[in-house]
Each structure stands twice: as C-alpha cells, then as structure tokens.
Amino acid sequence: xxxxxxxxxxxxxxALLFVTALSGAALSIFPTLDAxxxxxAGATLTVAELAARVQASHxxxxxxxxxxxxxxxxxWFDGSQPGSAIIDPATGRDVASADPDLVRRWLTTLHRSxxxxxxxxxxxxxxxxxxxxLAISGAVLVARRTGGWRRWFARLRGPLAGRLHTEIARVAVxxxxxxxxxxLWMSAETFEIVTIEAASLEVPAQVSGRAGLALxxxxxLSATPVAELRELSFPAPGDPQDLFTLxxxxxxxxxxxxxxxxxxxxxxxxxxxxxxxxxxxxxGQGAAVLGLILGLMALGVxxxxxxxxxxxxxxxxxxxxxxxxxxxxxxxxVLLVGSEGGSTWGFAATLASALRDAGQxxxxxPMTGFAxxxxxxxxxxLILAATYGEGDAPASAKGFLDQMQALQEPSAAPxxxxxxxxxxxxxxxxxxxxxxxxxxxxGWAALLxxxxxxxxxxxxxxxxxxxxxxxxxxxxxxxxxxxLPAAQTLTLLDRRDHGAAVQVPMAILRFALPKASLWQRLTxxxxxxxxxxxxLGILPEGSAxxxxxxxxxxxxxxxxxxxxxxxPGGLTSGQLTRLQPGQTVRGFLRRxxxxxxxxxxxxxxxxxxxxxVGPLAGFIRRNERHRPIHLFFGLRHPDSDFLYRDELTSxxxxxxxxxxxxxxxxxxxxxxxVQDVLRQEATQVAExxxxxxxxxVCGGREMARGVxxxxxxxxxxxxxxxAMLKAGGRYVEDVY
Amino acid sequence: MKTLVSVLALSTALALxxxxxxxxxxxxxTLKNYGGDGAYLAVYLTDPSGAYVRTLWVAGKKSKYYKHLxxxxxxxxxxxxxxxxxxxxxxGEGRSLKVTADLADxxxxxxxxxxxxxxxxxMRDSPRDISVPLTKAGAGKPVSGRSYVAGFTYGL
Numbered sequence: 043x044x045x046x047x048x049x050x051x052x053x054x055x056x057a058l059l060f061v062t063a064l065s066g067a068a069l070s071i072f073p074t075l076d077a078x079x080x081x082x083a084g085a086t087l088t089v090a091e092l093a094a095r096v097q098a099s100h101x102x103x104x105x106x107x108x109x110x111x112x113x114x115x116x117x118w119f120d121g122s123q124p125g126s127a128i129i130d131p132a133t134g135r136d137v138a139s140a141d142p143d144l145v146r147r148w149l150t151t152l153h154r155s156x157x158x159x160x161x162x163x164x165x166x167x168x169x170x171x172x173x174x175x176l177a178i179s180g181a182v183l184v185a186r187r188t189g190g191w192r193r194w195f196a197r198l199r200g201p202l203a204g205r206l207h208t209e210i211a212r213v214a215v216x217x218x219x220x221x222x223x224x225x226l227w228m229s230a231e232t233f234e235i236v237t238i239e240a241a242s243l244e245v246p247a248q249v250s251g252r253a254g255l256a257l258x259x260x261x262x263l264s265a266t267p268v269a270e271l272r273e274l275s276f277p278a279p280g281d282p283q284d285l286f287t288l289x290x291x292x293x294x295x296x297x298x299x300x301x302x303x304x305x306x307x308x309x310x311x312x313x314x315x316x317x318x319x320x321x322x323x324x325x326g327q328g329a330a331v332l333g334l335i336l337g338l339m340a341l342g343v344x345x346x347x348x349x350x351x352x353x354x355x356x357x358x359x360x361x362x363x364x365x366x367x368x369x370x371x372x373x374x375x376v377l378l379v380g381s382e383g384g385s386t387w388g389f390a391a392t393l394a395s396a397l398r399d400a401g402q403x404x405x406x407x408p409m410t411g412f413a414x415x416x417x418x419x420x421x422x423x424l425i426l427a428a429t430y431g432e433g434d435a436p437a438s439a440k441g442f443l444d445q446m447q448a449l450q451e452p453s454a455a456p457x458x459x460x461x462x463x464x465x466x467x468x469x470x471x472x473x474x475x476x477x478x479x480x481x482x483x484x485g486w487a488a489l490l491x492x493x494x495x496x497x498x499x500x501x502x503x504x505x506x507x508x509x510x511x512x513x514x515x516x517x518x519x520x521x522x523x524x525x526l527p528a529a530q531t532l533t534l535l536d537r538r539d540h541g542a543a544v545q546v547p548m549a550i551l552r553f554a555l556p557k558a559s560l561w562q563r564l565t566x567x568x569x570x571x572x573x574x575x576x577x578l579g580i581l582p583e584g585s586a587x588x589x590x591x592x593x594x595x596x597x598x599x600x601x602x603x604x605x606x607x608x609x610p611g612g613l614t615s616g617q618l619t620r621l622q623p624g625q626t627v628r629g630f631l632r633r634x635x636x637x638x639x640x641x642x643x644x645x646x647x648x649x650x651x652x653x654x655v656g657p658l659a660g661f662i663r664r665n666e667r668h669r670p671i672h673l674f675f676g677l678r679h680p681d682s683d684f685l686y687r688d689e690l691t692s693x694x695x696x697x698x699x700x701x702x703x704x705x706x707x708x709x710x711x712x713x714x715x716v717q718d719v720l721r722q723e724a725t726q727v728a729e730x731x732x733x734x735x736x737x738x739v740c741g742g743r744e745m746a747r748g749v750x751x752x753x754x755x756x757x758x759x760x761x762x763x764x765a766m767l768k769a770g771g772r773y774v775e776d777v778y
Numbered sequence: 779m780k781t782l783v784s785v786l787a788l789s790t791a792l793a794l795x796x797x798x799x800x801x802x803x804x805x806x807x808t809l810k811n812y813g814g815d816g817a818y819l820a821v822y823l824t825d826p827s828g829a830y831v832r833t834l835w836v837a838g839k840k841s842k843y844y845k846h847l848x849x850x851x852x853x854x855x856x857x858x859x860x861x862x863x864x865x866x867x868x869x870g871e872g873r874s875l876k877v878t879a880d881l882a883d884x885x886x887x888x889x890x891x892x893x894x895x896x897x898x899x900x901m902r903d904s905p906r907d908i909s910v911p912l913t914k915a916g917a918g919k920p921v922s923g924r925s926y927v928a929g930f931t932y933g934l
Contacts, residue, residue, distance in 0.1 A: 105903060
C-alpha cells in the first residue's frame with residue numbers, strides 16, 4: 043500500500059515536482075539576499091523619525107512599507123510623477139529601485155502557477171498534495187528499509203540508485219513535509235477553501251479635521267518602533283477627514299493627522315497570525331536561514347525523482363511480471379518467494395496462475411517484508427525458497443528469519459515450505475530447512491510436510507502440486523516450463539590450461555565480447571556491461587539447466603573471462619574444457635552486486651583457492667586507482683596450478699596488487715591452506731580490517747568455512763566477528 | 779455574466795428611492811506598463827459627501843489581496859455580498875478592462891463620483907487611482923490615473 047502511494051504520485055508527477063522544487067529552491071535565496079542587502083533600521087528608531095526623514099527627501103510621501111526582511115520601501119508623488127525607492131533608514135535617502143526584481147517575479151509565477159493562470163495554480167496545488175503523500179509514504183518506507191524508526195540513519199546497502207534515493211530522502215523529508223503542508227494551506231487560502239478575514243477597521247466617526255502637525259510630534263507614530271512597522275499610509279493631501287493607516291506586527295490602526303493620536307486599533311486575529319506564520323515558513327521571508335535550509339532540501343527533489351524512476355525501472359526488469367496479483371490484505375493464498383537467481387520466481391508464477399485458474403485469490407510477494415498481520419484474509423501460506431551459499435537467505439528473502447523470530451504468535455493459517463536446491467551441494471536447501479524449523483518452533487501449523495525440488499525438476503514440482511491440490515481439495519496440475527534468459531553466442535578467443543600435473547585440470551577461458559546494440563549498451567542489458575564478481579550462466583548442449591561461473595573480467599576489459607575446473611562427469615565443465623578457440627557456447631549474464639569490489643578506496647583482502655581466484659584476479663586487473671589489495675591465494679603446486687602467475691607479477695609491479703601471500707598445499711615446502719597463511723599474517727590482517735578493509739572470499743565450501751574460522755580467531759582481540767563484518771557489508775563470499 | 783450584472787445593477791438602481799430609469803454605462807480602463815504582476819482593481823461609486831455607495835466591478839479573484847485596494851476595502855471590508863457576481867480576473871499591465879454597469883439617470887450631474895482603487899503585488903497601493911465626477915458632459919473624455927491607470931473613459 044505504502045509502495046503504491048509512493049510510486050504512482052512520484053512517477054506521474056515527477057516532472058511537475060522537478061519544476062516546482064527547483065523554482066522553490068531558487069526563490070529561497072531571495073530572503074537571504076534581501077536581509078543582507080537591505081540597510082537595517084537601528085533598534086531605537088521610531089516610525090515618526092523614519093517618516094520624517096523620508097518626507098524630508100520626498101515631500102509628496104504617500105506610503106512606507108517594511109518587508110519581513112527589514113527592507114524599507116517608500117512610494118511618493120513628485121507633483122504628478124509617481125516615484126518609489128528602497129530607503130536607507132539612517133538617512134532617509136533612496137538606495138535602490140523598489141520595482142520588483144524581474145527574475146524573482148518570473149520564478150514566483152513559475153512556482154505558483156507554471157505561467158498557466160488559475161489552472162496552473164491548481165496544478166501546483168496538486169503537486170503540493172502529491173509531495174505531502176510522497177513525504178509521508180516515503181518516511182514509512184525508509185523506516186521499513188532501515189529496520190525501524192530508531193534506525194533511521196542506519197547504513198544502507200544495495201544498488202546505487204535505490205541507496206541514493208533513500209540517503210537524500212531521509213535528510214530532506216522533514217523540509218519537504220513542511221514546505222508541502224504550508225503550500226497546501228496557502229493554496230487553500232487562495233482558492234477560498236479557508237478564509238481568513240482580513241483586518242478591517244471601522245473608520246472612526248470623530249476626526250479632528252486639523253492638519254499641519256509635524257510627523258515627529260505625532261504620539262502614536264513616536265510610540266511605534268520601526269522594527270514593528272509593516273506599513274504606514276499617509277492621508278490623501280486634499281482631504282482633511284482622511285487619516286494615517288498604521289499597520290504593525292501587532293495589528294492595524296488609524297492615526298489622526300491633526301492630533302497625532304491613535305483613534306482606533308484592532309489587534310491581528312489568531313487566523314491572521316497563523317496565515318502569516320505559515321507564509322513565512324513557506325517562503326522564508328522573515329526567516330531567511332530557514333528559507334535556505336528548506337531550499338537546500340528542495341534541491342534534493344530532482345535527484346529523488348530521477349533515482350526513483352531508475353529504481354522502479356530496475357525493479358520491473360528484475361522481477362517477473364506478476365499479472366493479476368491479488369492485494370495482500372485480500373488474498374486467500376499468500377505465496378512468498380525467496381529467489382536468488384530468479385528461477386524460483388518462475389515456479390511461483392506457474393503455481394500462482396494454476397491456483398488462480400482453480401478460483402483462488404493469490405498474492406505473490408518476495409519473502410522480505412514478511413508481516414503476517416498484513417495478510418488479513420489469508421487461509422494458507424506457501425513458501426518457495428531457494429538457498430544462497432552456505433545456507434544463507436537468497437536476495438529476495440533477507441530478513442525473513444528475523445521477522446519470523448520476532449513474531450509473538452503464528453498466524454492461524456497453515457504454512458507449507460518448499461525448498462529449491464541442488465543435491466550435489468552440501469547445504470542442499472539449507473535455508474528452506476531453516477525456515478521450516480523456525481516456523482514449526484513457533485508452533486505454526488503445517489499445511490504439507492516439508493519438501494524439496496532438486497535441480498529445478500519440473501516432475502518434482504508437478505508431484506508436489508498434486509499433493510498440494512489434495513490438501514486444498516482442488517485439481518492442481520502444475521506444468522512448469524523453465525524460462526531461460528536470452529542467451530548469446532560466445533566465441534572462445536584463447537584458453538590456458540593448468541593443473542594437469544596435480545590431477546585438477548583447470549582452464550582460464552577467454553571469450554570475445556558479443557556485439558551489443560546501442561540500446562543494449564545504454565540500458566546495460568545482456569553482456570554490454572558487467573563487472574568481475576558477476577556470474578556467467580553457460581547453457582550446455584543437451585540440458586536446460588545452466589551452470590554459473592564467476593566472471594574474472596569486466597566489460598571494460600574488453601573480453602569475457604572465466605576459470606573452469608573439469609569435474610569428472612560434469613556436463614557443462616566437460617564441454618567447456620574441451621572447447622577450442624573459435625568454437626562457441628551459449629551464455630547469459632546474471633548480475634551479482636553482492637560480490638562487487640566497490641569504487642571506494644578502502645583496502646581489500648581477497649581470499650581464494652583454485653578456480654576461486656578468477657573474480658579476485660578480475661578485481662585486481664580493474665584496480666586502476668591502486669587501492670591497497672592483499673591477495674591470499676591457495677593452490678596445490680606452483681609449477682602446475684599457479685593461475686595468473688605472470689599477471690600477478692606484473693600487477694604487483696604496476697602497483698595494482700600490494701601484497702601476495704601464497705598457500706601451497708602439495709608443494710615442496712610445508713603443506714599450507716589459505717587459512718593457515720591467514721593465521722600467520724594475523725596481525726596485519728586484523729590491523730587492515732580495523733582500518734576499514736573489506737574481505738572478499740571466493741572458492742569452495744570447505745575453504746570458506748576454514749577461512750571464516752581463521753578470521754574469527756584473528757579478529758577476536760579486536761572485538762570483531764565475521765558476522766559483524768557481514769552485517770556491515772565488509773565480508774562477502776562467493777562460494778560454490 | 780453581463781446579463782447578471784445588468785440585472786443586479788437594475789435591481790439595485792430600483793432600490794434607490796424614487797428612481798426608475800437607468801442606463802447601461804460602459805467603463806473602459808487601460809493600464810500603464812507599470813512593470814509588475816497583474817493588477818487588482820476596484821471600480822466603485824461614491825456619493826457627493828464621499829461616502830461609498832456601491833461596487834461596480836472588482837478585477838482580481840483572490841480575496842486575500844483585497845485589503846490592498848485600501849479605500850474600497852475600508853468601506854466594504856471586502857465583504858462577499860457587496861461583490862457577488864461582480865468579480866473577474868486581474869488585469870495585466872498594458873491591458874484593458876471593459877465593464878458595463880447600469881447607472882440611474884439621477885446619479886449623473888449630482889456630485890457622484892466613479893473611483894478606481896488599484897494595487898499590484900509588491901508595488902504601491904493606489905487608492906483613488908481614478909476619481910472622476912459622473913456627468914453627462916464628461917462621458918467619453920479620457921482621464922489618466924495617478925499610478926496604474928493610463929486612461930479611463932465612461933461611455934453611454
């Protein structure tokens with residue numbers, strides 16, 4: 043609900059808010075300019091003295107006005123010639139022209155009405171209303187994203203556009219809220235939805251009718267300090283019955299021209315005070331510093347608009363289109379998906395459409411943001427969860443287990459958990475199993491026993507579908523067709539073989555970059571733009587299941603490089619390692635933003651073994667800024683499987699690599715694994731991490747576990763743990 | 779709109795004691811290029827002693843700005859009942875306002891005056907920018923105003 047309230051006003055009115063916010067920001071400078079440029083009146087100057095001074099220069103004086111910034115302007119008639127000027131109160135002389143500044147007028151008309159008259163004012167008001175809705179919904183979304191109102195300034199992670207949007211939003215939201223609320227009030231006054239009665243005072247019946255009293259002799263004017271003055275209007279010259287009109291911060295009154303006494307007075311009403319305060323809060327006139335602050339915050343709106351649109355576009359591309367998705371609060375079946383690569387979403391889509399065909403209302407959503415209270419009509423929960431790495435939550439399921447733990451009571455609706463994984467991995471469906479056990483520990487009723495799908499098998503899915511159908515009392519035939527991302531043909535440029543001597547045949551394969559169209563390059567689709575750490579999915583001939591490999595190069599390097607180890611009996615690795623230069627394979631890109639070397643200058647500690655050195659070498663190759671990188675590389679024998687041997691030497695000479703530590707496990711010296719070498723350099727590692735270094739680990743599960751244990755020991759004296767670093771985004775793993 | 783104005787003017791004229799004949803009078807106001815935003819104008823009638831009689835037209839629809847038409851506002855308080863059906867858009871610099879009002883014959887050559895108060899945002903408030911006696915001889919003769927009005931004529 044909040045997302046919809048935030049997304050649609052934002053997308054539809056982005057252009058309008060762009061203009062309104064920018065013009066507002068420009069206008070916010072003027073109150074400060076006024077306050078700085080206007081000669082200010084002394085604290086003890088009275089209205090009588092000021093008026094006398096001005097009248098000395100301009101005998102035909104008609105009106106003196108004092109702006110909230112303190113600027114004093116006067117209007118007079120010189121015979122029949124009108125004249126006006128800004129006045130220096132110390133001398134009563136003209137300082138500058140009182141004509142409204144052209145730029146300011148132009149900006150004000152643009153800001154108020156887009157030069158479109160009343161229709162334009164209405165449009166601007168709609169913009170203010172949208173801004174209010176965006177500010178409130180945005181604030182709620184920020185609190186959700188950071189994990190609570192108290193964690194408002196918590197660190198953010200994720201793609202740049204979304205992060206920038208949230209960063210700016212959480213600083214600017216208060217100012218935008220104030221500006222939009224005050225704007226709505228002022229519009230309400232303009233369109234007479236709210237009417238504040240203007241001060242109007244009955245003309246007193248008894249007027250002295252005398253004339254000729256000097257201004258400085260007038261008691262009422264001498265009693266009023268200039269600091270309170272707003273306007274002094276002189277009586278018409280030929281009319282002895284006419285009076286001075288005096289308006290001050292406190293109210294308005296009439297002063298007799300003959301006696302100089304105050305004949306009538308009316309204080310400003312509460313409504314008028316309110317109206318003026320609101321105008322001050324919006325325009326900054328009379329509160330120049332506040333105006334500047336609000337203007338600065340308004341400058342964030344164009345950036346918010348652009349990043350908002352980019353985030354929306356990225357989200358649309360990443361998630362499969364969920365047609366006919368029921369509202370969360372109304373669906374009977376809630377289907378939550380934990381997907382890393384997107385294949386689980388495909389299964390969810392098949393299941394959802396089959397359930398809808400059977401007459402169910404289904405709400406499909408990612409597992410993040412799990413809040414059972416939102417699903418008020420839910421009669422059952424279906425969880426489809428993949429696993430990431432060693433049993434971690436996949437991308438779209440972050441925070442799910444925490445939400446589960448925080449629940450006071452399980453929902454009455456039963457839950458069925460289905461895990462997706464690959465039996466050749468040790469931690470098969472570890473995350474799904476964790477979800478199942480957490481749910482049962484809470485006492486959540488089970489709709490179906492826990493089940494798993496191996497290697498995206500459609501038959502397993504159909505079988506599970508029938509079990510679900512029996513539990514629901516409906517016919518459910520799930521026919522899942524895996525949708526493969528569009529693959530491109532990649533031509534092998536060259537290959538370098540290693541590891542034959544130690545019975546671990548590996549090859550560094552370099553493919554040519556396929557030609558990308560201009561559109562693909564602009565939108566970053568396909569293999570047009572990628573970084574080391576991203577994944578290349580290879581589609582072997584004869585199977586629909588792709589195999590993923592970590593990329594060892596970026597698109598800026600001009601080639602696609604991966605490191606492949608031949609597994610006995612492995613279909614994809616076998617085909618790849620038999621490939622000769624000039625031959626082709628089909629492949630696609632899968633981004634992996636969690637394992638990127640970001641563009642800051644913090645040192646990197648890269649730890650890898652065997653083929654895991656691929657992406658790490660990619661990071662070093664792209665280290666143009668020569669940030670300090672320390673590579674821990676585990677291999678078997680330096681003569682056989684020392685991948686990137688020559689490159690590493692030249693990178694060290696160039697300054698891209700600061701330090702290289704080798705762990706040789708079958709060489710001539712002592713048998714060492716990467717974790718042993720880590721322990722040997724414990725002090726340096728601990729010091730680097732204490733100073734902000736980021737740790738990136740790539741390799742097999744065993745190695746990753748060993749490294750994690752070693753780092754726990756190394757970091758204990760510093761009071762840190764790998765878990766803490768992971769939470770802060772300074773410890774990432776690419777483990778297979 | 780013009781019919782309504784005429785009907786209202788006629789009915790108000792009928793309320794004046796003993797007067798039955800009225801004629802439509804066209805009031806044309808052209809503004810100077812005064813270098814500011816659209817001006818608000820109040821066109822109104824005063825009696826021989828200078829007291830306010832009735833409003834003929836108000837150019838400018840935002841009532842929160844009416845207080846700048848000082849003399850007119852002092853007399854009427856900007857009350858909506860005085861100006862019902864007698865409002866229109868504000869007038870830009872250099873542009874003209876043409877209004878038709880029904881004025882009883884007895885008002886001519888009797889010391890009644892046609893007045894215009896004018897004001898523009900951030901500029902001077904100009905009460906009685908125009909203040910001309912309502913006479914048959916003066917019809918059609920252009921009069922220039924003090925600050926905002928370049929020329930004002932009333933025609934029969």
